[in-house]
Amino acid sequence: MRQIIECRDIRKTYDNSGVKTPVLKGVTFSIAEGEFVAIMGPSGSGKSTLMHIIGALDTPTGGEYYLDGKDISKLSDDDLADIRREKIGFVFQAFNLLPRATVLRNVTLPLIYEGVAKEKREEIAKQALRESAFPEGFWQHHSNQLSGGMMQRVAIARALVNNPALILADEPTGNLDSKTGEIVLHTFQSLNEEGKKTIVLITHEAYVAEHADRIIHILDGNIVRDERNKNKRMAKTENL
């Protein structure tokens, strides 16, 4: 099976005017295509830093990181931007939608930087909105008129439009109540099972992590446990 992520002895040390703070102390793991993995750890464990490195937002100070077969651990800022545009779809805790733009426009945004023509963009965006089960009646609504759960599904659709090798979700249910959180988790599960998408979910909640197939536990900058999730929770969908 093709490896999407290969991390070899990833280290990250922050140098704050001479005071060195090691955050990641040699992390090695890999994620294959089509996997749904949760990276779990308490705050301060280094999971956010790991997420930034996996998401090509930051580079490690040591080790090698192959994303979709390419070593990206030593690229420049602009080259990393290209990698993010081509390979990664982000879903953030705070949704990060453009407030006064329509749903459709928000979803097409990554394609603007790819130089895709307008009609083609909207076509792809509509497909992504359907995949993330976003109701068609709200496509022309402004994003700030939507509920949190709806907003997060717009963000998921936005993460899908560039057909990424990896969907990276950083605490996607953190700003949602349990019911809407459930809907979002269901969306991820169906994207993984039906759409065969590779999904990495970063969370500090065991309950959320249990929706994934595999859980990587991280603590104090080290992986302490990496195991298959035997009791996978299926997100309830009756309230959809």
Add this chain to the structure above:
Amino acid sequence: MKTEDLFEETLLAITVNKVRTGLTMLGIVIGIASVIALTAIGQGAQGMIQSSIQSLGSNLLVIIPGASKTFGSTVSAGLGSAETLTPDDSNAIASLSGVEAVSPEASGRYQIIYNGSNTQTNVLGVVSAYPQVRDLQVAQGRFITDSDNNSSARVAVIGPTVLQDLFGSSIATATPDMAIGQTIRIKNVDFTVVGVTQSKGGSGFNNQDDMVFVPLTVAQHFLIGSSQYLSEIDVEAQSQQVMTQVQNEITNLLLQRHGISNPQNADFNIINQADIVAAASSVTGTFTTLLAAIAGISLLVGGIGIMNMMLTTVTERTREIGLRKAIGAKKKDITMQFLTEAVMLTFGGGIIGIVVGWIAATVVSSLTSITTIISLSSILLAFGVSAGIGILFGYYPAVRAAKLNPIEALRYE
């Protein structure tokens, strides 16, 4: 990122907060509008002054007598008061090369009476060359001829202001028909009106509309009482190029004729029309520059307003910038986006400013006698300056936006 997408993004961004965008643009609008309006007024005034000087005649040299000084005294009676120019001087000048025409004149101010109406005005003794030299046209009738001068005919040609003063009334405008053939009385001498000149629209001290022209010989004998006195000799040079040469020739000739060896002691003055035009142009030009500079300050303030707004925008939209970077925007994309926003603001302000300035200039020219000139160059300059201000004051905020670290930007509260 495609150009049309860049513009669409920008348009969307600047229409989000319309009031703020409008107020920021207002600074540029006022700046550009005042530059346009003030340069239009300045250039209009310059054009008006030039054309009114030109209306006095083309390639004109005016020779007036020097100040009369009592022997052994330093008291001066003022320029033009001495009786140093004679008809012989005038004839000598006429034979110089480069001289097209010479018009000797003798003037005085007299009471003029017609049928109970009277006016006090300038009476000018002239020869037939006067209309050519001073660019004057006769509206109806004829001008003073050589034979009038030879025979000392007591005929007069009057200006339109004199016509109205003598023949018109407060309710009716006088027509030249009413005056021609009539007899007017100047200093108790009867003159027959033979012509009326066209209005030149002049004003002030040397208003050619408010004048009565009589033959030079008649003016000297009957009005002034001295056949040698000339108040002025007007010389028309053959071309603009020979004016300085002609001026020098006349200076040498008159110095020689008057027996003066030191040019410092010359008993006459030569006024070169080109010098007057140049002096007036330089004054109005300086004035226009001054006005534009004052307007430019408001443009600068407007530019700082743009920068202020752009910096606020960058801070406000830190998360958005973080997101854009996370989904693949490069530094160049972010820089271009914010720079385009700033330039679009100033450019929009520039266009509105040109329209407002044009309206202001039109209002000014309709309310006052100043004809305003909006030149293409000032419009192009305004466009260039407004775009330049956008780039200048938008660059720093745009670079700041592009430099943001995506991780920190996404965390920004």
